[in-house]
Amino acid sequence: MFLRNGFKKHYLYEETDPKSDAVLDMKKRSKNINSKKSHPEHDQFLMRIGQGERLYKFYYFRPFAGRREYFEYRILTKEKANGMLKMVSYNFKIVSDIPQKSSITRVPEISKKQLEDIVQNVVRKTNTSADEFEELDLSRFSTIDEQLEFLKQQDRVDTMYIM
């Protein structure tokens, strides 16, 4: 979606390939993150990764019923330097070949236990079957660079946006 001059290293932009499985709408910053709440609907960077932070787990809900267009509900998390998580969740759908995000919910601080409870409750309450749900565990990688490499290998991030 974006072709830019003056790219900086480790900047990840929105995935634009509708056929790809996942998206990594994140921007890695070398400076401290600004704690201000940005407005969700139009923020192309869903989560900013600061120094000492790395990705944690991603969850994908792909309900079969009642959808004409491609749809996923995504929960992305990062682990902060203090060991707590930040969570962002949103609808991802493709309408007329254009990927769209909406209804973005951010939880600035949450424990790993709380996250597991939330995900389990959502799976249970929405009767999500195993076929409709995917968990991607990135916590086994110790650095953000290894995580990005893994995501690249899995075709989970469009490499044209990484320099």
Place this chain on the structure above:
Amino acid sequence: MKNPFAYSNYVTGESFCNRKKELSELLKYIKGSQNVLLYSHRRYGKSSLIRQIFREIKEKNLNIGTMHVELYGTISEKDFITRTFQGLNQLESNFERLLKSVSKALKNIKLNLSIDSATGATSVSPTFEAVNEKIILEELMNILSKYSQKHKLVIAFDEFQEIANYTEDGFEKRIRSFIQQHSNICYIFSGSQQHLITEMFNSNNRAFYKLAESFPLDKIEAKHYIPWAKNLFSRKNVHLPTELIEEIVARFENHPMYIQNFLFHLWEEPEGKGFSPEIINKVENAIIEKRSLEHTVLWETLSINQKKTLKLILLNNGCNLFNADSLKSVNLKTGSLVTKALSSLIKKEIIVKNGRYMIQDIVFKKWLQKTLSL
């Protein structure tokens, strides 16, 4: 036949419902280069109103340049400058001319060229290396000033309250000093966080004090929805009874976005079935069901007291939340717990206070009523 209703993007043209009074009033301000503070709760159609008035300006050949700058998600002066620069291509459709005129006006800044591969739209943005942001802002505002010398301009800054959170010292004062000099530009400052944006313009210790005329945007009256919806449905030879439209409008509390959403799905219903109350319930349930994942996640991320407070709001229609019986009905021990929860829920933009406490998202409200069996 293309579905004429829309709810996830800007709504203009035939999809845009009425707002004739607002459009006419807004046009007067634009013609007179008077600044406007346009505010309402979320999804009342501020951005669509802006796009619609811009469309009408073009259709009527009023020779007024239009520019819509989305400030959602901006966190710094640098972001503000970048977004505004990117908006310049709206003033000049010929990219070469744009580049030429912008480059000519810039003394100290190098430009980046961006192309949106999805839309093919081109835009320019400054490189921030080695040049102070204050200088870039000044040169940017000079470009706007120069454009406005040729013809009138209207520049809409959407979600303008974002700038209140920029950390750079004196940004509001600096931007005001430029805006004040632009006598041939109407600035529309639009925002949905009502308390934030009105404070920016109504507090005498703020830089934007009295800089714009207040323009609150309300919901659309049922009488305006009726002919509009009837007319659009008549295109596929479907008669939409008045009572049915009134029922839909009432169910979605006159809220433009949710009514568009409902009618979009109603349009997709097979023809010939007629529109019985069952169809209405079916469409409504489908809308609620479609968003059940996000609402379940949202619900799960709330604290127990926030959940109880939401229930309290629903049970009491947003009023009398602190009386003993109300508190007891949801098993909340003290009013201070409610106060704290209300404050968090407002911050999360789940509820708003407008005389009484209301759940902003009507579909979330309906999901809650269903889930909590209220």
